Amino acid sequence: MKRIPTILGAAALALAASSGARAEPVTYAIDPTHTFVTFESLHFGTSTNRGRFDKKQGTVVFDRAAKTGKVELTIETGSVNTGVAPFNQHLTGKDFFRSDEFPTATFKSDDFQFDGDKLSEVAGTLTLLGKTHPVVLKASHFNCYQNPMLKREVCGGDFETTIQRSQWGITYALPVQPDDIRLLVQVEAVRQ
Template identity: 40%
Template sequence: MAAPVRRLAAVAIAMLGNAGASAAPVEYTLDPVHTSVYFGASHFERSSVRGRFGKIDGRIVYDADSGAGAIDVTVDLASVDTGNRTLDGVLRSAQFFDIAQFPLARLRADRFISDGGRLVAVEGELSLHGVTRPVRLQAERFRCGEITLFGVSRQVCGGDFRAEVPRSAFGMTRFLPDAGDIVTLHVAVEASPASSPAR
């Protein structure tokens, strides 16, 4: 069993023990087609440099009864795409991500924060460029339930999240301050239970 799966299984067991017999935490596997991570940073305070990552993998554990949950997501940094091949090469190089040494970024969060029954944020840690720092993502929306498309029904959890991260906190200081320090992340996720086939 891979480490992320073991960790999420442990969280699910803890959630069962803490929330009582009615709790029903479910493990969801991210749908790579409908999951994305976009980023943006200022360029000379005149415009923004924007891009996305194309290879994302991960799982979510969520208990709809209690609102508790956990996330473990990895991003393949080599899949960065800004629409500019030269810039993509610079970002992959030792000047920024240094993918030869640090090929993956990883988000692990085990605190789901709700207000009035609505998820408003998740808190955990982001590992990037060999550094791990606390991170809080604001939940712009989050919902779980059955959807039907082309006559096929399945359970789906999905949401949009936003965070601002100082790249200098992760040791990436190249081109500061011309290229902005604060990087805005937009994370969109959709996930379905691995054991729940479409019907």
């Protein structure tokens, strides 16, 4: 007799979970210690210049069941770091980021695309130097896990795209130096 109520109770819970479960967005704060925005550009077709932005912040709102999401990532352009101080200074100046006038760049999206259950890309806009243009970030390694140290869920992955810097008005040394800039965004965000 005890077995029947247990089976019926389990069946009722399963039915309630399947019929009453609603998609619910969850907010995550971008973890700056596990989020890196880097860029790559060919240098005279010989080697690759690389750099990163050390200061960034943002939020992700993700609804896994509904396969929807929103993200806003703000980057401080003055925090560019190539490992070479004079190059950093040149990048923050008038030829590139004009960081005094435009201290931040922002990526915003509310268009998450999935391939089955796997996040495949995030389409949005990048605002840099006061200009906004569409950008699509291809996703790889997207995953959510229970962080053993934080005791909270963390979601993240690797994202990349190639942009033409001239769209945002960065034309220094064109066409000698290439217009294409590869952007790589490694991001992890902690459930709030």
